[in-house]
Amino acid sequence: MGTLDGRVVLVTGAARGQGEQEARLFAAEGAKVVLADVLDEQGGAVAKELGPGVARYVHLDVGEEADWPAAVAAAKEAFGALDGLVNNAGILRRNLLVDTPPQEFTEVCRVNQLGTFLGMRAVAPELAAAGGGTIVNVSSYAALAGLASLTSYAASKAAVLAMTRVAALELAAEGIRVNAVCPGGVDTPMIDAERAAALHRKLVPMGRIGRPEEVARTVLYLTAEDSSYVTGQHVVVDGGWLAGMPLPVDTRRSPSS
Secondary structure, eight states: OOTTTTOEEEEESTTSHHHHHHHHHHHHTTOEEEEEESOHHHHHHHHHHHOTTTEEEEEOOTTOTTHHHHHHHHHHHHHSOOOEEEEOOOOOOOBOGGGOOHHHHHHHHIIIIIHHHHHHHHHHHHHHHTTOEEEEEEOOGGGTSOOTTBHHHHHHHHHHHHHHHHHHHHHGGGTEEEEEEEEOSBOSTTSOHHHHHHHHHHHSTTOSOBOHHHHHHHHHHHHSGGGTTOOSOEEEESTTGGGOOOOOOOOSOOOOO
């Protein structure tokens, strides 16, 4: 038996990268999965591979309020209910503070921040009707520590953490748990993987960039009953980045006195 047997979960940004791995893992753990994205060809191909009895793809621009009712309806039409959401969709833009155009800031916040808000608002009544459920919002380590050139991204992801805490308080009485994950650098199409890999070898204690499936397993934990007493929290998945600067250490034991 899988840890998500009988669950129906909607995953945004599921056409590739981290969202795709979350959808695949959830399906392997027994869930029915609704894959949502704007990359219709890629998302449709993943859903087709997983199978019609397991997965369905739906076009969803998370920052477009009118798209959300259709996505929720698609989940109910395909699988009869909805009891889980992973707000995974996100975009990244790099620019120094003084060089960031307002339209770029707004674009990033529209997807990362507004999209998360609209998703939680759209599914909360459905999760309550199902007797409870889970929401996992994907934030970032950039929400917890300053990273140069990421003003818009960091602002949007910090807002995700704040909304996660508020939603957890408001929805607990409905049996809905709301948590967040804060990935560090992860090898996905959203970043320059070669440059990021070189940087992480130097700066991350574990000496490497993260893998999408590693974040997916944390999202699985927060969606499954294993985390049944966890809500309003964030889990950092960053290879030790936020623990501090990995300076060279002499690991030889000092002689006994």
